[in-house]
Every structure is written in structure tokens, then in C-alpha cells.
Amino acid sequence: MIPIEKILPIWKVEQGTMISMQGDQTIAYEVVLPEFGTQSGADFEAGHQAFVKAMRVFLPGTVFHKMDWFTRAVVKADAGRAKESLLAAASERHFAGRPYLEHRCYIFLTWQPAGRKLSSSAYANILRKSIAPVEPKDERLFQNFIATCGQFERILSDSGLFALKRLSDDELAGTANKPGIIERYLFLLRPGQQPVIRDIHIREEIRVGDQQLELYTLADAEDLPALCGSRIDYDQYSTDRTKYSIGFASPLGHLLDCNHIYNQFVFIGDAQRTIKALEAKKLRLQSLSAYSRENAISRDACNDFLNEAIAQQRLPVKAHFNVLAWSDNSGERTELKNLVGSAMAQLDAVCKQETDGAPQVWYAGMPGNEADFPMNDTFDTFAEQASCFFNLEGMSRSDASGLRLGDRAYGRPVHLDLFNAPMKSGLITNRNLFVCGSSGAGKSLAMNHLLRSLYDEGTHCVTVDIGGSYKGLCDAVGGYYFTYTEDNPIRFNPFYIGADDVLDVEKKESLKTLLLALWKKDSDNYTRSEYVAISGAINGYYEYLSVNPEVFPGFNSFYDYLMSEYMEVLQHGDVREKDFDLGNFVYVLNPYYKGGEFDYLLNARENLDLLNERFIVFELDNIKSHEILFPVVTIIIMEMFISKMRKLKGKRKILAIDEAWVAIAKSGMAHFIKFLYKTIRKFNGIAALITQEVEDLISSPIIKETVINLSDTKLLLDMRKFMNKFDQIQQVLGLSDKAKTMLLSLNKANEPGRNYREVFVDQGGQSMHVYRNELCLEEYLTYTTEEKEKLKVMEYAGKFGGIHPGIAALAADIRSGQTVL
Incomplete structure (x- = not known):
């Protein structure tokens, strides 16, 4: 047993530089790589060329070491989010313990002093019993090296694909409570793990504590593939029309599901x-x-x-690549060679397990000790070919808040900020949303999930629906749900003014618009005198209410006012019948008065405060073809949301139109959709349109010219059913070939045993990702659109006294097997 301090090759760390016992000086960067599965073939080629150009600036004697850590981890529940609601708590429980592969990437650049003797497997510091330090010499040459490192960093950063951050002294050497990168490598510590000292055994095998290490190398030209490139096709996500690209070295990175470090060494010589x-x-x-x-x-x-x-x-260089894998499970250790061998076979390379020379390679892989690498384990190549073996993809990143989705590879929860951060960064210029997918692709589940996320953040959510997709969520958050049935027809009260509302010009104008729409058909024009008379009636009515507080505001009392008080006003004012025919006016409006055919429509006494209610759903399935009710309801919806836009200062609002937009457009409301998409951005609002009809995309000028052009964020779901029409869809949606490839890969290789649908998110045509929309059982039961399942939820809600205890009980029974959906 040799105390590690006697042969530890790192002498000291100062000014962000690791100085070795031999006088080698190393600086380190933490690197943020593009997210796995988000790059096209052109992106991979650009990243590859960036590394080639960056390595050309190095001075002879520089050692480039890229280290990609892949460590198994499990999702930890967020106690803060779990307190937000029943669904949030259920979601945290669902994902807690979910295994995934965590990734960190580092680059170490080493400058070797002139005259330093090269190491080999027979001559390496690990074979010595002690090492004496050598003071670094020639500060001027080191400063030249630092200058080239700055150029290297700038070239990679300017590519727009990579972000580099130089590590500080504490990040290199660690502190009393937080291990640095050197300590993490020696003792195989995970990110965030507390410092732990472990014995290191290297005689018959490499073992760190309970972890046994296996080393697999690409160190001989005979073992390398005949051809290499910046990318390869990933068959699981490819189709007959598209080839899905992943990095050439991805099989040794994200696709290798075990604890491992993928080391990439390039030695720049003369x-x-x-x-x-x-x-x-x-x-x-x-x-x-x-x-x-x-x-x-x-x-x-x-x-x-x-x-x-x-x-x-x-540029001729020497290179070496290896996979350092470990496990504390004896059964899994026997599988490591199979896993790594299979990964290398995907590259058409020969897997070679290093045995006798493994300690020397492991020791040289220590951050700061790269110059001690055994050169007999390298091969001659060019910078272009060596860069092909670099891992160019990182793990999915998560925002601090936003819509909770799952990364594609493992389902790890990630939060996606669709609106705030992209607006600040300039990625998008508006918050409008367009959602499309074939039937059964999961649009309603995705929109329910998005609306609940926005609601939890304080957004005012208004949804226009045909089909009852949002009833469960509306009940869960205690919102207003407007629908039409014979027993309980749809009811509004546009004449009611809430405690926080006022009778301003906008309120008066909305009432005038409504009354004129009830009185006149679209083809009939109204005169200026009729407009003035109705305006006078509205002003007089609210004056009448102010002196008669016992009168309940509504259409009935407004009609009574017209027949009594306002008739006298017109008579005293000597208003001629040709200027305003009050008799005709009240006759046409009579069906909305008590006893009339539609007396329920404008006389509601509940769900009155629409301005301050944060979740409202209008379900219009039963009246979408009604010539009288549907136009009236759409006018009320329009005026109500415009009122929210203008009066709720500083609050986020969203109007989601799900499958109802065609009917609205046919009712003369196309101009409203155009107005909404063009102006809602100025009021901190979101306009969202959801459809599954491909013909709508291709044939509708409203969608093509307004909705798609003014929707910087697109959520697209499985559209493989439209493969034969996809060229037209691609043109209408303005999708790039990269977006087409990603979109057509949805749900092609979903993880067995997991129930989820994938969603493609395109923001500004620049940021494109595929995520899982995986819901916990409680969320699914809340959002489900299957009639059988909705009836079961209603049954349990009635049995247990509410939607929340009902869903909790139903989910418990399903998990225990007592109930089957």
C-alpha cells in the first residue's frame, strides 16, 4: 500500500491551473454540448469542423483531453413543487426514483515543458514509489499556450454550438465540503456527492472502493473503423424518407447505459x-x-x-480513445464488456479490453496528468479523423420553471419555459401557439397539461372546445364550465358588473355590439341613429340600476327598462320611428326575455365574474350548428376575452381554441382570430389554436396566413398518418428538413412499459426538441378524453365527495388491481 500523496501527480493548483510534479501545466473547461437528438447532419459537420479549426491553433507539445462523464442517477422528488397541488404531488411521486444517465463534459488542455521525456507503459509515474516536484520553467511559453487556449475557446464558442466555462481553483482542487474534478475522478464521485476517501487497488485489477473498473480502448489503427464521419444514422428514429442523425461517437456516450467515462486524447506534436x-x-x-x-x-x-x-x-496528430466503465454489482460487471463491445461494434470498431496497461492509462486520465500518457497506446491520424470520435452531444437541459415534460431517452422530468425566457433571448417574438397532430396523437392531453401548468403560474386560461376535453381539468381547478344541455342550457350575464369591474367605454361597446348582433343579421346594416339610441339605452339602464339597487342586473331587467323607462325617454325626446324603431327592437329581442325561447341565455345568476375567474371553458359541441345561439356565444366569448386582455394589467392570459376554430370562422369571427393573433402579444397574452385536420392546414387562408405566420411556438404531435401529404404540410408549416426528420421520428421507439406520447417543440424555427409527454395516473385521469374513463372518474367523484378525492381513490384502486379501466 502506497499513500496516494507520494505518487499523486498533481503538485498544486493555482490561478486556475493544475501544475504536475513534472512541471506540466493544465487548464480545464466545463463544456455545454448541444442536447442529444437535436442536431441535423449539417449541425454535426459544423461542430466537427469547429473542433478541427480549434485544434489547429495549438502549439506543438499540447495535449487535448476531452472527458465525458456518464453516471447513473435517479430523479429526486421536489418537495416544493409537491406542495402546489394534488396533481403536482402525484407527479413528483410518479417520477421519483426514475433512473437516467447524467452527463458532464470537460476539456483539459495541457502544456508540456520543453525536453520533457515522453511516458510509456513501461515508464510512467504510477510505477514509481514517490515523485519529486519540478518547478515549471519559461513563463513566456506558458503565456503563449494560454493565448492559444483563448483562441481555442473563442472558436468553439463562436460556432454557436458549444459553451465553455473555465474551472476555478475550487472546482479543480475542491473544498472541505465539495470535491473538485481531481477528487471526483480518483474516487468516482457523482456530481453533488459529498467528499469520500476510498481505497484504490491497481495490481490485478482497478478497483475504487467497491467499484470495479474495466478499461476498453481504441488505441491501435487496426481496431479502428475503415470509415468515420461526424454523424451516423440512428435507425430507430429514421424512416424511409428521413435519416435521423446522431453523433458518430454517440454509441460510446449517451447510448451506452452504464457508469462510464469516455476519454478522448489528442496529442499535438511537431x-x-x-x-x-x-x-x-x-x-x-x-x-x-x-x-x-x-x-x-x-x-x-x-x-x-x-x-x-x-x-x-x-494536421498529423496522435490519438487515443477509451471507455472507463465501472460497477459495484458483480452481475453487471460481467455485462460491461458486452455493452461496450456492442457499442463499439456500432462504430465498426474492435473492442479491446486493456489489462496490463490499464493502470497507466487510468492514471494518465487523471485531470492534470495528461502529459504522463503512455505514448505506445496511441496511433497516428489527422485532426479531422480524430475529431470524428469526439462526443458532440449533451443531456437535455431543464429550465427553472415551465411546462413539465420528459427527456426523450430516459423520461427524466425537464421543465420547458415556452414563453418568458425565449422572449427575453429573442428566440421568439410572440407567445402565440399552434398545436397540430393526427387523431389519437395526444393533443388534448398535451394541452390540458400545458393549461394546468400555466394556471399554476397564475395565468388566466380561457378555452373554447368542441368535444368536452377539458371538463376534468376545469373541475379540478374549480373553474367555470359553460356547456349546453337540455336540462342545463348555457347561461351568461353580460350585463353584470363584478366587484373589480367598472362600466367603462369598453364594457358599453361590448354590450352595444351584442345587442346589435341580436337585433341585426350580418347582412343588415345599422344606422347611426340606431347606434346612438342603443348607447342611450345602456347608459340609462345603468343609471336606473344605481337608484334601484334591489333590481338584479340582467337582460330581463334591461328589457323591462326598455319597455317602461326608456320608452318614455324616447317619447319625451321626440325620437322618430324611422330613426329608431323601438317596437321592432324589443320584438326581435323578445325571445331572450323571460318566457321566451332563449330566456336562459343572458340571465345567468351564477358564474358571473368572468373577468376575475382564472379558468373558463366554453364547450360548444351541442350548439356549433345553431344559427342563433352559436353566434351570440362566440360574441360573448370574444368580448369577455378582450376585456381580460385590456383590464388585467400585468397578468398572463391565454385563449385556446380547440377544434372550434372552423365553426367560429364560419360564424363571421375570422376577423377576431386575425385580430387576436396580431395584437395579443402587446397585452402579455397567448393565442393558441389546436387542430387535427390536415385539410385545415392546406386550404385555410386564416391558418396559413395568420395563425402559422404569427405562431413562433409550434407543438406538433405524431403526424405519420399524413406521410403521403407531408410535403404539403411541411411547406405550410414552414418546417426545415431537420424539423421534418425529428417530427416523423415521434413515437417510433418508445420505451416499453411506459405510457406516453412524444411531442415536437419548434420555437422560432431555431430551437427544436422532442420530449415525452408522460403523465402520472392522477394527471391522466384528470385529463382523459375517453368517455368510459370520464364516466368512471365522475362515478368516483360522486362517491368520495369531490374530484380530488375521487381521482385519488380511483388511482389507488387501479394500482391495486381492484379497478380496471
Whole structure:
């Protein structure tokens, strides 16, 4: 047993630099990579070229070490979110304990002092019993190295694909309570884990505490694939028409489901000296080629390498790649070689398990000790080919708040801020939303989930629906639900003024619009005198109410006022019948008065304060074809939401129109949809339109010219049913080929045993992601649109005294097997 401080290769850490016992100096960056599954072939090529250009600025003697950590973790419940509501608590319980692969990426750049002896498997510091420090020399050369590192950082950052942050002294060496990157590597500590000292065993095997390490290398040109590139096709998400791209090295990264570190080493030497050495090697092989066919082949390969280096100005480098995997489970350790071997087979590479030289490679992989890497375990290549083996994808990122979705690979909950952060960053210029997907793709579940998320954040949510998709959520949040049945027809009271509302010009104008719509058909024009007379009637009515507080405001009392008080006003004012025909006016409005056919419509005595109610649903299925009721209801909805827009200062509002937009447009309300999409941004509002009809996309000028053009955020669900029409859909939606590939990959390889649908999110045509919309059982029961399931929810709600205890009891019975949906 040797105390680690005797052979620890890192002497000290100062000014953000790790200084080794041999005088090597290393700086480190934490790197944010593009999210896995979000890049096109062109994006991968751009990232690959950025690394090639960045490595060309290095001075000879520089060691580039890219380290990608992939550690298994489990989702932890957020106690703060669990307190928000029953559904939030159920969601936290559902995802708690969900396993996933956590990813961190670091880049270490090492400068070796002149004259430093190169290491090998037979000559490495790990084989010594103690190491004495050597003071670094020639500060000027090190400053030149730092300058090239700055250029390297700028080239990668300017690509727009990578973000680099240099690690500080505490992040490198650690503190008393937080381990640094060196300590984390030595003792295999997960991010956020408290410092733990573990024994390290390296004689027969590498073992850190209870963790046994296995090392698999790509260190010999014979083991490498014949061809390499920046990307490969991922067959699980590809279709006959599209090829889904992942990084060339992704099988050794995110797709390798075990605890592992993927190390990528590139050694920048003196190019001229390397070419000179290869020329001498070629001559030796030439003289030996007559004795062996292998020598002749090696000679030709060496000659081709030299020709390419000179003709195409390639940068010759030495490279090494390895996968360091570990597990404390003896059964899983036997599977590590199968897992890694399978991953390397996807690259068409040969998996080689390192045994005798494993401790030296592991030791050289320690941050700050890269210059001690055994050079006999490297191979000659060019920077272009070496960069193909870099992992270019990171894990899905989560915002501080927003819509809770799941990352595509593991279902880890991630929060997506669809509106605030993208507006601040300039990614989108409006908050409007367009949602589309084929029948059964999960549109209603996704919109229910989004509306609940917005409601929990304080948003005023108004939904116009045909089909009853939002009844469960409305009951759960205690909102107003307006629908029409014979026993309980739809009721409003536009004449009622709530405690926080006032009779302003806008309220008067909305009442005038309503009364004129009830009186005149769309084809009939009203005169100026008729408009003035109705305006006078409204003003007089509210004056009448102010002196008669016992009179309840509503259409009935307004009609009574017209027949009595206002008739006298007109008579005293000498108003001629041709200017305003009061008899005709009250006759046409008589069906809305008590005893009339529609006396219920404008005389509601409940659900009156629409301005301050934060969740309102208008379910119009039974009246969508009614010539009188539907136009009146849509006018009331329109005026109510405009009132919210203008009067609720500083509050977020959303109007979601689900499958009802066609009927609204046919009722002369197309101008309202256009107005809404063009102006709602100025009032901190969101206009959302949801449809499943592809013909709507292709044929409707409203959607093509207004909704899609003014919806910077698109939520698209499974559209593979429309494969034959997809070229038209792509053109109408303005989707790029990258977006088309991602959209057509939805639900192609869902995780077995998990019930979810995937959703494609496109913001501003620049940010594109695919997420899982996975709901816990309680959320699903709240949002379900299946009639059988909705009836069961209603049954339990009646039995247990409310929607919340009913859903909780039903979910418990389903989990226990007592009830089957």
C-alpha cells in the first residue's frame, strides 16, 4: 500500500491551473454540448469542423483531453413543487426514483515543458514509489499556450454550438465540503456527492472502493473503423424518407447505459518532425516489403498518409480513445464488456479490453496528468479523423420553471419555459401557439397539461372546445364550465358588473355590439341613429340600476327598462320611428326575455365574474350548428376575452381554441382570430389554436396566413398518418428538413412499459426538441378524453365527495388491481 500523496501527480493548483510534479501545466473547461437528438447532419459537420479549426491553433507539445462523464442517477422528488397541488404531488411521486444517465463534459488542455521525456507503459509515474516536484520553467511559453487556449475557446464558442466555462481553483482542487474534478475522478464521485476517501487497488485489477473498473480502448489503427464521419444514422428514429442523425461517437456516450467515462486524447506534436519520422518508417518498410506482404501493405498505408498530409495540408496528430466503465454489482460487471463491445461494434470498431496497461492509462486520465500518457497506446491520424470520435452531444437541459415534460431517452422530468425566457433571448417574438397532430396523437392531453401548468403560474386560461376535453381539468381547478344541455342550457350575464369591474367605454361597446348582433343579421346594416339610441339605452339602464339597487342586473331587467323607462325617454325626446324603431327592437329581442325561447341565455345568476375567474371553458359541441345561439356565444366569448386582455394589467392570459376554430370562422369571427393573433402579444397574452385536420392546414387562408405566420411556438404531435401529404404540410408549416426528420421520428421507439406520447417543440424555427409527454395516473385521469374513463372518474367523484378525492381513490384502486379501466 502506497499513500496516494507520494505518487499523486498533481503538485498544486493555482490561478486556475493544475501544475504536475513534472512541471506540466493544465487548464480545464466545463463544456455545454448541444442536447442529444437535436442536431441535423449539417449541425454535426459544423461542430466537427469547429473542433478541427480549434485544434489547429495549438502549439506543438499540447495535449487535448476531452472527458465525458456518464453516471447513473435517479430523479429526486421536489418537495416544493409537491406542495402546489394534488396533481403536482402525484407527479413528483410518479417520477421519483426514475433512473437516467447524467452527463458532464470537460476539456483539459495541457502544456508540456520543453525536453520533457515522453511516458510509456513501461515508464510512467504510477510505477514509481514517490515523485519529486519540478518547478515549471519559461513563463513566456506558458503565456503563449494560454493565448492559444483563448483562441481555442473563442472558436468553439463562436460556432454557436458549444459553451465553455473555465474551472476555478475550487472546482479543480475542491473544498472541505465539495470535491473538485481531481477528487471526483480518483474516487468516482457523482456530481453533488459529498467528499469520500476510498481505497484504490491497481495490481490485478482497478478497483475504487467497491467499484470495479474495466478499461476498453481504441488505441491501435487496426481496431479502428475503415470509415468515420461526424454523424451516423440512428435507425430507430429514421424512416424511409428521413435519416435521423446522431453523433458518430454517440454509441460510446449517451447510448451506452452504464457508469462510464469516455476519454478522448489528442496529442499535438511537431508536424514536420512527425512527417520526417514517417518518411523514415516508410523507407524501412520499403526495404522489408520483399519479405512480407504485411510490410508492403503497411508501406502503402504510410505512403498514403504522407501524401494526404502534404497534399491536403492535414494536421498529423496522435490519438487515443477509451471507455472507463465501472460497477459495484458483480452481475453487471460481467455485462460491461458486452455493452461496450456492442457499442463499439456500432462504430465498426474492435473492442479491446486493456489489462496490463490499464493502470497507466487510468492514471494518465487523471485531470492534470495528461502529459504522463503512455505514448505506445496511441496511433497516428489527422485532426479531422480524430475529431470524428469526439462526443458532440449533451443531456437535455431543464429550465427553472415551465411546462413539465420528459427527456426523450430516459423520461427524466425537464421543465420547458415556452414563453418568458425565449422572449427575453429573442428566440421568439410572440407567445402565440399552434398545436397540430393526427387523431389519437395526444393533443388534448398535451394541452390540458400545458393549461394546468400555466394556471399554476397564475395565468388566466380561457378555452373554447368542441368535444368536452377539458371538463376534468376545469373541475379540478374549480373553474367555470359553460356547456349546453337540455336540462342545463348555457347561461351568461353580460350585463353584470363584478366587484373589480367598472362600466367603462369598453364594457358599453361590448354590450352595444351584442345587442346589435341580436337585433341585426350580418347582412343588415345599422344606422347611426340606431347606434346612438342603443348607447342611450345602456347608459340609462345603468343609471336606473344605481337608484334601484334591489333590481338584479340582467337582460330581463334591461328589457323591462326598455319597455317602461326608456320608452318614455324616447317619447319625451321626440325620437322618430324611422330613426329608431323601438317596437321592432324589443320584438326581435323578445325571445331572450323571460318566457321566451332563449330566456336562459343572458340571465345567468351564477358564474358571473368572468373577468376575475382564472379558468373558463366554453364547450360548444351541442350548439356549433345553431344559427342563433352559436353566434351570440362566440360574441360573448370574444368580448369577455378582450376585456381580460385590456383590464388585467400585468397578468398572463391565454385563449385556446380547440377544434372550434372552423365553426367560429364560419360564424363571421375570422376577423377576431386575425385580430387576436396580431395584437395579443402587446397585452402579455397567448393565442393558441389546436387542430387535427390536415385539410385545415392546406386550404385555410386564416391558418396559413395568420395563425402559422404569427405562431413562433409550434407543438406538433405524431403526424405519420399524413406521410403521403407531408410535403404539403411541411411547406405550410414552414418546417426545415431537420424539423421534418425529428417530427416523423415521434413515437417510433418508445420505451416499453411506459405510457406516453412524444411531442415536437419548434420555437422560432431555431430551437427544436422532442420530449415525452408522460403523465402520472392522477394527471391522466384528470385529463382523459375517453368517455368510459370520464364516466368512471365522475362515478368516483360522486362517491368520495369531490374530484380530488375521487381521482385519488380511483388511482389507488387501479394500482391495486381492484379497478380496471
